Amino acid sequence: MVVEVSIPPLLQTLADGTKQIDVGGGTVSECLEAVVKRYPRLKARLFTRGGKIAKGLNIYINGEGVYPDVLARSVKDGDKVHLAYLIFGG
């Protein structure tokens, strides 16, 4: 089971410049934990202290927005998970 996780520009600096990473996991939560295992500095940017998804972070699976209960969503082999901050301007 391989899921591709795309890291948004801001967080790439905390992941040695990595834009995409292949991880294993059956849920969004497991995938993100696998990402954090590889790049521990991302933990505080992906999760709150209580283990919820960090505020302002939107998750997409194969281009479709996922909410609520983001972390519990299941993923399957070949899925693409995107992390994005969506503010749209200023």
Next chain:
Amino acid sequence: MALNTGKLLRLNLSSGKVATESVPGSVAADFVGGRGYGIRYLYDEMTPGIDPLGEENKLIILNGPLAGNMAQAVSRWMVCTKSPLTGAFARSVCGADFGAWLKFAGYEVVIIEGKAEKPVYVHLTPDGCQILDAGEIWGKDTKETQAWLNQRHGKDTRTACIGPAGENLVKYAAIVSDRRTAGRCGTGTVLGSKNLKAVAVTAKRNIQLADPEAYEKLAKEQVNIIRNNEGFQSHKEWGTTSTQDITNGIGIYPVRNFRYGQHIDHEKLTGEEYRKLRTGDMGCYSCPARCGKVHTVASGIYAGAHSEGPEYESIWAFTGPIESNSIEASIAADQLCDDLGLDTISTGGCIGFAYELYEKGLLKKSDTDGLELNYGSHEPMVALVKKIAMREGIGDMLAEGTMRMAASIGKGSEAYAIHVKGLELPAYEPRGAKSQGYNYVTANIGANHCYGYAAQDIFGAPFPRPTDRFSEENADVVIFNQDGTASKETGIACGFSGGWGWADSHFGKLLAAARGIDDFADNDYLNKVGERMFNLERAFNVREGFDRKQDTLPDRIRKEPLHTRQAPGEGQMVSHQDEFLDKYYSLRGWTKEGIPTPEKLKELGLGFMVADITGK
């Protein structure tokens, strides 16, 4: 289900004539409303080549079919006209309550023609329209003007007005409503040129929908979707007061007139630091986000400064261009711009340009009324804001915008004038977010961040596909963003709400229920409307003499490497503009000179104007 195309008010300030019309069903079907109506009427009614500040220019105020009811984040309003800053099509969007109130009075379109002999304001109610003497408020700031009109016409009044900057014909004067602004392109300047101080609307809530039952059901669903969305929760908490944390982090926060992509003191300018001075929040009609964060300065030289803002663009405008680290100065400058009626982005851009000219010796202390324009020094910046609005001393030159400043100064200053088509660049560095930069290049109004915001480059949005932010091969994404924005501005949906999860599933259906035109529920239909609007705006510009030559980023962006300090992206440049434009025009169905082809215009149902631009 009855057809509800919206009512149009036409008023001529020269003759005093006032008339109402219904928007024809064919116009509603092809252009939906909002910005769609704006460009359709502007294109049809404007004579090419007219002076934007002359009597012949028209200014159109529009809300959208969704304004003024329970659906959320769709009560914005906008102004369309010919810009005095660029000479091109202008659209500038605003929030607060005014759009809803205009709907309550019964109008979706207000076309203002001619020029009043002396200062006037317009008072609209559901019963009609009066053109009234504005002698008592001419010269007052926007806060005083709105208070005066509220006192005169009662608490059920909402106003869009200009301040002294508009009266003094500063080329980038804004129209202000409450503390929100239709800031860009000099729409307030056009109002000033017509001796029109304000449009005030007195009305009570009044729903105008083709299918109220279906609409209400959709609106309730929309509320539930938004409530659970992470993007909404974040926006409610921060507004855009923390966007600089991201742009500094990835090296696209323009500093020192677009030489650097990260502020040297960015840790002093974070969202958390602004939050320490936050004293409240404000919002627009029927929007739960209340994203306007109010800041108050309690001590120091700016003590007492108080503003609904600055939001991200204005935070940048008063810290980035001159590399100031004073949050307090940014609040003071933002308040002044709102009071005096100035676009913060162009104001900050012009001041940053002046600082660089001072550094390079092209402006001397004798030229600057004794101000020493040294980077990091914020007091001269705040002084310049006032001088610009009043056209006092050096402010008279800065009031013309960077393009005209450079033309008047000469001596190579053009190399440091940071604009596209005369409109100053906003707060995203094109060399580190190239799809955003190419949106500036090709946007019909000049360098505007909201005309096709590249959320892919900046935030990692995956739709329609992910991008490499340093790549110059994303013409398809730029077009997707521009046409999508145009279609949403028929609504007129707030750009921020695009990230709240409701738009794809509900925007079109809400439009269909509001108008009584089922086709609007089809997103493909709406995307085609967006493309139609964008092409008609381009045709408006072509008719004014624009073509490929004006589609260019400033020299600095194309010839100097970006310096990003601690952020990624060091050395980036925009190097393939010609190749980008070739691809972009080809995908658009335009000629190599950037002119929409007859085939494309006919495909979009715009065959009626092929002859207008043939041969150009």
